[in-house]
Amino acid sequence: MSDGLFYLLGGIAIFGLLADIVMMSRVRLARAGNLIGVGAVLLATIATLSKFDLWSSPWPISALAAGVILGLAGAYRVKMITMPQTVALLNGFGGLASALVAWSAIDASGQFERNAALLALSIGLLTFTGSAVAAGKLAGWLSQKPVILPGHGPLAVALLLAMLLGIVFNLPCLVLIASALFGVVFSIRVGGADMPITISLLNSLSGVAGGISGIAIGDPVLVCSGGVVGASGLLLTQIMCQAMNRKLSNILLPRGAVTVTGRASAASEAPSAEQPPWSEEALASALCNAADVIIVPGYGMALAQAQGAVKKLADRFIERGAKVRYAIHPVAGRMPGHMNVLLCEVDVPYEMLFELEAINGDFKNCDVVIAVGANDTINPAANTAEGTPIYGMPVLSVSDAKCVVVCNLDTRPGYAGVPNALYTHPKVTLLTGDANASLDNLLKILG
Amino acid sequence: MSPYALTLLFIGSAVIGYFLIRNVPSLLHTPLMSGMNALSGITLIGGLIAAAKGSLILAAMAIILAAINVAGGFGVTDRMLAMFKSGKEKVR
Numbered sequence: 001m002s003d004g005l006f007y008l009l010g011g012i013a014i015f016g017l018l019a020d021i022v023m024m025s026r027v028r029l030a031r032a033g034n035l036i037g038v039g040a041v042l043l044a045t046i047a048t049l050s051k052f053d054l055w056s057s058p059w060p061i062s063a064l065a066a067g068v069i070l071g072l073a074g075a076y077r078v079k080m081i082t083m084p085q086t087v088a089l090l091n092g093f094g095g096l097a098s099a100l101v102a103w104s105a106i107d108a109s110g111q112f113e114r115n116a117a118l119l120a121l122s123i124g125l126l127t128f129t130g131s132a133v134a135a136g137k138l139a140g141w142l143s144q145k146p147v148i149l150p151g152h153g154p155l156a157v158a159l160l161l162a163m164l165l166g167i168v169f170n171l172p173c174l175v176l177i178a179s180a181l182f183g184v185v186f187s188i189r190v191g192g193a194d195m196p197i198t199i200s201l202l203n204s205l206s207g208v209a210g211g212i213s214g215i216a217i218g219d220p221v222l223v224c225s226g227g228v229v230g231a232s233g234l235l236l237t238q239i240m241c242q243a244m245n246r247k248l249s250n251i252l253l254p255r256g257a258v259t260v261t262g263r264a265s266a267a268s269e270a271p272s273a274e275q276p277p278w279s280e281e282a283l284a285s286a287l288c289n290a291a292d293v294i295i296v297p298g299y300g301m302a303l304a305q306a307q308g309a310v311k312k313l314a315d316r317f318i319e320r321g322a323k324v325r326y327a328i329h330p331v332a333g334r335m336p337g338h339m340n341v342l343l344c345e346v347d348v349p350y351e352m353l354f355e356l357e358a359i360n361g362d363f364k365n366c367d368v369v370i371a372v373g374a375n376d377t378i379n380p381a382a383n384t385a386e387g388t389p390i391y392g393m394p395v396l397s398v399s400d401a402k403c404v405v406v407c408n409l410d411t412r413p414g415y416a417g418v419p420n421a422l423y424t425h426p427k428v429t430l431l432t433g434d435a436n437a438s439l440d441n442l443l444k445i446l447g
Numbered sequence: 448m449s450p451y452a453l454t455l456l457f458i459g460s461a462v463i464g465y466f467l468i469r470n471v472p473s474l475l476h477t478p479l480m481s482g483m484n485a486l487s488g489i490t491l492i493g494g495l496i497a498a499a500k501g502s503l504i505l506a507a508m509a510i511i512l513a514a515i516n517v518a519g520g521f522g523v524t525d526r527m528l529a530m531f532k533s534g535k536e537k538v539r
Contacts, residue, residue: 014460017486018467024479025470031528034482038521041489048492052499060498063507064491067514074515075522080530086523087481094487094516100509101493104502112450203484210490211461215453217496223453225489227460232468232483236476330473337476341527349534355473 001050009047010221016040017225021232027350044221080345081305084335088135088199091206095127098209105216106172113216118167120213122179127205129183134190134198138334146191156185192299193376193415195334197240197248204233236336243330243356245382245393278403278429284445286403290367293317293324294359296396297339298332300373300408306435310372311346313439316446322367326352327359327396329377356394363400370442371398371406372435375414378406380421390416404428407438478527485520488513 017040023033045064054060071090078086102120105113136142149155159182166174190198211226241248278286295314301307314324326348332339340353363369371378374396381388382395398404404427411423411432422428431438448456471479494509 018463020482020486021464021467021471024475024482025467025472027472027475027531027533030475030478030531031525034478034521034524034528037482037486041486041491041517041521044489044492045495048495052496054495054499057498059503059507060495060510063494063510064514067491067511068518070511071515071518071520072522075519075526078523080527083477083481083523083527086519087477087484090481090516090519090523091484091487093512094484094490094520097488097494097509097513097516098490100505100512101490101497104497104500104505104509110450116450200480203480203487206487207483210487210493211457213490213493215450215457217493218448218450218453219492219496220448220453220456222489222493223457224460225486227457228464228468229483229487231461231464232479235465235468236480239473239476328473330476335477336480337473337478340474341477341530344527344530344532347532349536350474350531351534353474 001047006047006051007220009043013040013044013047013221014224016043017228021228080341081302082139083341084195084199084333084338085135085138087335088131088138088202091199091202092128092131092135094206095124095131095202095209097124098206098213099124099128102209102213102216103172105213108216113218114170115167116212117216118170118172118175120209120216121172122163122167122175123205123212124209125176125179126183126186127202127209129180130187130198131183131202131206133184133187134195134202137187137190137192138195144192147188149185149188152185152189156182159185191415192334193244193331196331196336196338197237197244197246199335200233200236200240201248202233204230204237207231207233240331240336243394245390277426283403283405283429287368287442287445288320288447290317290322290403292366293322293368293370294327294363294366294398294401295324296327296329296369296371296374296378296398297343298329298372298374298377299334299338300375301435302333302338302342302373304373304409304435306372306439307342307346309436309439309443311343311348313370313443313446314348314352316443320446324352325354325359325362327356328353329356329374329396332374332377356396360397363397366401367403369398369401369404371404371408372439373408374406375408375420376416376418378420378422379414379416379418381418385418388416388418390418398422399425399427402427405431405442407431407435409433409435475531478524478531481520481527482524485517485524488516488520491517
């Protein structure tokens with residue numbers, strides 16, 4: 001294949017990737033966009049196979065076939081509930097593949113290429129080990145709690161420095177060891193609710209590793225797609241950080257655990273009682289007469305696998321003539337958009353899912369809020385308790401509603417460790433225990 | 448292409464990607480992430496090039512891993528996107 005044709009096909013493939021992203025911004029076009037992405041990768045693969053006359057070499061072709069079969073078999077077999085760890089694991093594979101590609105180019109002729117190869121090697125490897133640890137945490141094989149080693153901060157910085165030294169002075173083995181360890185040290189200290197940020201960041205890094213290994217081996221298609229994936233992950237990371245009001249540096253570089261100050265507990269005191277707590281009859285009548293209902297899902301819903309019960313309750317409200325909407329906090333769950341996937345799986349139409357900004361003003365007009373397994377994302381302390389980890393984080397203002405039912409497993413603080421002022425709020429009825437049972441009780445009240 | 452031109456290409460595509468991705472609604476953040484994750488497996492062609500240059504075992508490992516990433520990533524993305532249905536589609 002001539003160089004001209006190769007670059008033309010490469011250009012078409014890159015155009016396809018961009019079309020994929022543009023179509024991803026519309027729900028109806030997204031699936032077709034994904035297929036265009038498949039086509040683009042296929043085209044780039046065929047062009048590369050032809051240019052380097054690889055069609056008849058048994059090794060690469062059989063490796064390709066084996067990978068595709070394994071990948072597809074896995075993709076159609078995994079359960080939706082395991083999606084966060086599946087994405088993390090796949091991401092790790094991509095990172096490791098880029099690291100291997102980079103390793104094949106560390107003896108390149110030019111100094112610039114050699115440095116690029118080492119840089120790609122380090123980012124690819126730390127993506128792999130970091131993703132593996134993240135996947136392990138998400139799957140429950142490792143503790144979801146942050147693990148902080150003695151001297152964690154200095155250790156991370158030292159590893160990072162060793163990595164940079166290895167890259168600058170051409171020491172592949174040092175890069176190998178330091179980056180692999182750095183990935184572990186980085187991921188191991190991230191806890192449950194910071195996972196959406198970590199996963200987005202690792203996603204970005206796998207793209208960057210691919211792009212830079214593309215520079216090392218001189219392939220423009222790889223470079224472009226790496227750049228796009230890197231940007232996508234970075235943007236998601238930014239969105240997740242904003243949604244939690246956290247700086248990326250706080251998650252990257254350990255600064256020790258944040259302690260909850262006295263002001264937080266002060267904020268968790270119930271505001272002056274404007275009305276007595278809901279009696280059973282009052283609650284039943286509020287539920288039965290509700291015309292406008294907002295459901296707020298959180299990670300607890302995923303843990304309890306209560307999305308089916310939530311849908312059932314929503315359907316009952318709709319049968320009774322109520323308007324039902326879902327309020328989705330950007331960081332609810334363990335990956336960006338986690339709640340949307342769970343709810344769509346049980347056939348909730350996507351028009352009923354609303355983002356934080358789109359629905360937050362409507363709580364004051366709504367009759368009933370049902371929060372299922374949500375904690376930090378609805379904690380009013382975020383507005384008042386200065387000095388706590390969640391202070392300044394945008395939260396769903398559920399207490400604006402007339403009646404709030406919270407179905408949580410227990411009254412322990414959420415991941416951020418800040419007591420939830422809602423639990424003692426006069427408007428709130430707290431149903432502790434398994435969310436499925438709590439939702440079933442509500443369903444019985446509705447009759 | 449010279450590595451310096453490629454570096455510029457890397458930065459340019461990241462900037463274009465950033466502005467295109469900003470339009471993706473948070474509703475689709477998971478499929479976006481897994482779709483982009485699948486795309487990062489395009490390092491597959493890097494593996495093929497490495498194979499052409501002679502490092503066979505290394506390349507074969509890279510190809511298998513990247514192919515799993517691509518096929519698996521696009522597969523789960525398609526499965527997820529198939530679930531996103533509007534109210535009208537459900538009635539049908």
